[in-house]
Amino acid sequence: MAVNDILARVGDKWSVRVVLALTDGSQRFNQLRRDIPGVSQRMLTRTLRGLERDGLVSRTVTPSVPPRVDYALTALGRSLCDPVARLGNWAIENIGKVEAARAVFDGEQD
Amino acid sequence: MAVNDILARVGDKWSVRVVLALTDGSQRFNQLRRDIPGVSQRMLTRTLRGLERDGLVSRTVTPSVPPRVDYALTALGRSLCDPVARLGNWAIENIGKVEAARAVFDGEQD
DNA sequence: CGGTATCCCCGCCGATACTG
DNA sequence: CAGTATCGGCGGGGATACCG
DSSP states (O other): OHHHHHHHHHHOHHHHHHHHHHTTSOEEHHHHHHHSTTOOHHHHHHHHHHHHHTTSEEEEEEOOSSOEEEEEEOHHHHHHHHHHHHHHHHHHHHHHHHHHHHHHHHHHOO | OHHHHHHHHHHOHHHHHHHHHHTTSOEEHHHHHHHSTTOOHHHHHHHHHHHHHTTSEEEEEEOOSSOEEEEEEOHHHHHHHHHHHHHHHHHHHHHHHHHHHHHHHHHHOO
């Protein structure tokens, strides 16, 4: 199903991080890289390309030395912020319960 | 980050499908399998185990012939329905825009 | 019916090196 | 600074076969 396809992008962990990182305004490539711990250059590039392809993020090149590229959420991307933030908030609020459940489940395995 | 870990589960496409399929009430294994097009037995089993481990889904075995196993959302799982549904609704509402953006982006590649 | 076990392919992803 | 290119490991995920 096609919706699955969208959820795959939207549910992707790096995509979520990028969208959240761009919520407060546009960012340059290496700034995003610093803002998102653990992301490799390759994955950040790929994630940004995917988001750009899906019309969620815009890419603005300023030809200068050194070159400057700014990424920002499009209107469509901003409309995604709220649902993503809700999911993120759910995760933050319930991480304790989930980890407790995992500990119980893993402990039950004799 | 641990929240990433939760989002990985929550954003997983099969997990999303299972949660949505269980929103209306408990389901048996093969019923879920029919409700979720494209899922293999292996992946359904794995997804359900993961959700059970995270305390989102409960598994109830009725020893009979033939055996019967019912899956249902826990309270924690139900609390996840709303955020997930919002994300799903966003996907449904905006799939047209995303696909249009993809067509433009792919067409631009000379 | 509701699984588990095995095989195997493929795409994700990090690491590293190179480019404009 | 902002990428692309390439390699290699690892895990996702389908196909198939078998079990209680």
